[in-house]
Amino acid sequence: MSLAAHVVRTREALTAQIEGVDSLSRRAVVPTMGALHSGHATLIERAREYVGDSGHVTATIFVNPTQFAANEDFDRYPRSLQADVEVCARHGADLVFAPEVGEMYPDGATQVTVDPGPLGLLYEGAVRPGHFQGVLTVVNKLFNMTQAQVAFFGEKDYQQLVLIKQMVRDLSMGVMVIGVPTVREVDGLAMSSRNRYLAVAERERAELVPNAMKVGVDVANAGGDADAVVVAVEKFFDDSGIDVDYVVVTNPDLGPAPVGGEARLIVAVRLGSVRLLDNTSIQLGARQ
Numbered sequence: 001m002s003l004a005a006h007v008v009r010t011r012e013a014l015t016a017q018i019e020g021v022d023s024l025s026r027r028a029v030v031p032t033m034g035a036l037h038s039g040h041a042t043l044i045e046r047a048r049e050y051v052g053d054s055g056h057v058t059a060t061i062f063v064n065p066t067q068f069a070a071n072e073d074f075d076r077y078p079r080s081l082q083a084d085v086e087v088c089a090r091h092g093a094d095l096v097f098a099p100e101v102g103e104m105y106p107d108g109a110t111q112v113t114v115d116p117g118p119l120g121l122l123y124e125g126a127v128r129p130g131h132f133q134g135v136l137t138v139v140n141k142l143f144n145m146t147q148a149q150v151a152f153f154g155e156k157d158y159q160q161l162v163l164i165k166q167m168v169r170d171l172s173m174g175v176m177v178i179g180v181p182t183v184r185e186v187d188g189l190a191m192s193s194r195n196r197y198l199a200v201a202e203r204e205r206a207e208l209v210p211n212a213m214k215v216g217v218d219v220a221n222a223g224g225d226a227d228a229v230v231v232a233v234e235k236f237f238d239d240s241g242i243d244v245d246y247v248v249v250t251n252p253d254l255g256p257a258p259v260g261g262e263a264r265l266i267v268a269v270r271l272g273s274v275r276l277l278d279n280t281s282i283q284l285g286a287r288q
């Protein structure tokens with residue numbers, strides 16, 4: 001482990017660095033789009049803990065155009081490379097790979113892409129068509145480029161995490177994917193680079209999202225089934241000024257909700273023009 005993170009902007013320089021790593025060292029990657037916050041810092045710390053002092057941690061910073069639709073925020077997505085590099089170094093990354101778009105896509109968007117399958121069409125995939133194809137394709141490229149053995153992603157983007165695990169399993173990729181629990185602000189709001197889009201009044205109202213999750217947890221703990229949880233959370237948002245994209249309860253792999261046992265409550269809402277996602281584990285049938 002080094003005290004300062006080395007920054008590389010080209011694939012060639014990345015390969016040279018990775019090839020210089022002792023072949024017995026464990027190699028981890030933390031893929032990000034930058035605008036790093038404490039959630040990302042935690043991912044880097046988990047990666048460092050996992051590989052140990054002799055291991056190697058690469059953080060990637062790349063705002064991937066192919067996962068944004070034409071009407072989305074690719075152009076205004078926050079970019080803060082210098083500050084991000086400092087976060088990476090402080091929390092234990094050895095190397096930062098921060099390529100330009102042309103370095104990742106020298107021939108334009110790839111002709112071959114990763115098809116996320118049926119799960120990629122649900123929830124975020126329904127609201128953002130093509131999004132997960134872009135995510136899985138770039139994550140696949142980043143795994144190949146960094147030659148990582150283990151990769152860390154936040155649970156905050158739960159569907160993304162499940163799909164990346166599915167890709168690794170289905171395509172027999174040699175990377176272990178580890179999900180890390182969501183890091184939250186003091187009022188419970190899940191940390192996200194996009195939270196900085198919220199106006200002051202919107203930010204205050206955004207605490208209703210974690211509050212809604214608590215309502216769902218309470219209903220489940222009181223013995224409510226999946227439908228009861230969804231109805232209670234949707235009702236909580238009525239007249240809140242928050243528009244609901246979807247509220248769902250699934251099993252932990254995003255399949256149908258179980259009658260009892262561990263499930264996932266997933267919420268996507270809009271506050272003005274800002275979309276907020278959250279999810280939490282719940283126990284259905286807790287009282288039975």
Ligand code: PAF
Nearest residue numbers: 031032033064135138157
């Ligand atoms: O979660 C993100 O920041 C991005 O979707 C990822 C995984 C880095 C791919 O661009």
